[in-house]
Amino acid sequence: xxxxxxxxxxxxxxxxxxxxxxxxxxxxxxxxxxxxxxxxxxxxxxxxxxxxxxxxxxxxxxxxxxxxxxxxxxxxxxxxxxxxxxxxxxxxxxxxxxxxxxxxxxxxxxxxxxxxxxxxxxxxxxxxxxxxxxxxxxxxxxxxxxxxxxxxxxxxxxxxxxxxxxxxxxxxxxxxxxxxxxxxxxxxxxxxxxxxxxxxxxxxxxxxxxxxxxxxxxxxxxxxxxxxxxxxxxxxxxxxxxxxxxxxxxxxxxxxxxxxxxxxxxxxxxxxxxxxxx
Numbered sequence: 435x436x437x438x439x440x441x442x443x444x445x446x447x448x449x450x451x452x453x454x455x456x457x458x459x460x461x462x463x464x465x466x467x468x469x470x471x472x473x474x475x476x477x478x479x480x481x482x483x484x485x486x487x488x489x490x491x492x493x494x495x496x497x498x499x500x501x502x503x504x505x506x507x508x509x510x511x512x513x514x515x516x517x518x519x520x521x522x523x524x525x526x527x528x529x530x531x532x533x534x535x536x537x538x539x540x541x542x543x544x545x546x547x548x549x550x551x552x553x554x555x556x557x558x559x560x561x562x563x564x565x566x567x568x569x570x571x572x573x574x575x576x577x578x579x580x581x582x583x584x585x586x587x588x589x590x591x592x593x594x595x596x597x598x599x600x601x602x603x604x605x606x607x608x609x610x611x612x613x614x615x616x617x618x619x620x621x622x623x624x625x626x627x628x629x630x631x632x633x634x635x636x637x638x639x640x641x642x643x644x645x646x647x648x649x650x651x652x653x654x655x656x657x658x659x660x661x662x663x664x665x666x667x668x669x670x671x672x673x674x675x676x677x678x679x680x681x682x683x684x685x686x687x688x689x690x691x692x693x694x695x696x697x698x699x700x701x702x703x704x705x706x707x708x709x710x711x712x
Contacts, residue, residue, distance in 0.1 A: 438609035439550060439618045440491055441512070444502075445607050445685055446541075447487030448513035451503055453534060454480030455700050459521055476531070476567055483560055490552050504704035508689050508697050512608070515681040516599035518693045522592075525585075528578070529592035532571040533600035533634070538564060540629050541603070549617030572637075579641040590643055597634075597645070599681030601627060607685060 457477035464470040488502045498505075516534065521527045542564065545557045578589045604627035613619040638645055 436609075436612060436616050436618070438607075438613035438616060439553075440495060441608045442610075442613050442618055443487050443491045443494075443553070445512040445514075447484045447491070447502070448511045449484075449517050449534075449538075449603070450480045450487065451484035452511070452513040452696070453517040453530075454478070454484060455696060456517065456519075456521055456527075457531070460527065465524055472570060473527075476570065479563055479567065483563075486556050486560075490550075490556065493552070500704060504701040505708070508693055509687040511689070511693075511697075512685055512687065514599070514603045514605065515684040515688070515690050516596065516603060518684075518690055518696055519596075519599065520692045523588070525578075525588040525592035526596060528571070528574050529589065529596045530600075531567075532575050533593070533596055534603065535564060535567045535571050536633060536637075537600060537603045537630050539568060540626055540633065544621035544626050545619070547620040553618070575637075575641065579643055586643075590645070593638075593643070594645060600634075601631065602681040602684065604630060605682050605685045 454477045457473050457480060460473040461470060461477075464473055484503065485499065488499045491497060491502060492499050516530060519526075519530065539561075542557050542561050545553065546561075548554050548557065575589070578585045580586075604623045606623045607613060607619070610619060610623060614622060
């Protein structure tokens with residue numbers, strides 16, 4: 435089975451696992467009890483989706499699901515950097531939730547025609563479940579966008595801060611050209627990114643939310659990570675690096691400073707008891 439399939443599945447699984455972990459950190463700290471329950475439920479869904487992706491990898495490679503989730507070094511993860519950012523405040527977590535779930539909806543739609551039977555079945559199942567995440571995120575966006583000026587201002591700032599990282603959710607997978615050739619991926623990442631940018635711009639316009647996004651150094655329509663200085667080189671410490679402001683590099687194992695504490699907390703039980711099940 436092609437290495438490119440494993441590459442794609444690993445990135446998808448790592449996104450879900452890491453974001454699920456971040457969402458779970460709101461348990462007991464959300465603005466009110468309904469959101470405590472809602473974010474905990476969404477976190478559980480995301481981690482469950484990660485487990486399903488890892489299970490496909492394990493069936494292909496003969497690996498162990500627990501080891502895939504918790505037994506790797508930081509530089510071996512392939513999640514987008516957006517997923518690992520600290521929660522900061524409620525506005526940022528809401529903005530990230532909204533941006534990620536719209537991106538994931540576009541991504542899953544693009545995977546409906548994958549040539550891999552197990553992945554196609556999983557994508558169809560996940561699309562039904564992710565619909566409720568979007569309903570939740572969109573409801574909050576409308577509520578805050580049409581609410582008091584203080585909350586609206588915080589939301590605008592949060593979306594602005596998270597947007598560049600969100601576009602990097604569509605950083606090309608490692609071995610993506612081969613994945614497309616094999617039929618595992620149907621729609622290239624750059625095309626999905628264009629769809630995402632158009633969708634977000636349209637919704638924000640409907641909500642009357644003005645945005646001032648960071649402009650990348652290159653002005654082409656292609657948003658691809660380059661070696662021309664967009665990404666800062668590794669500092670050699672546990673594979674962690676400081677990414678560029680746009681959040682690219684996650685698909686190649688580059689990690690932000692926030693990842694270290696998250697990884698330590700998330701994997702501590704597995705490292706202490708390697709035989710435990712999650």
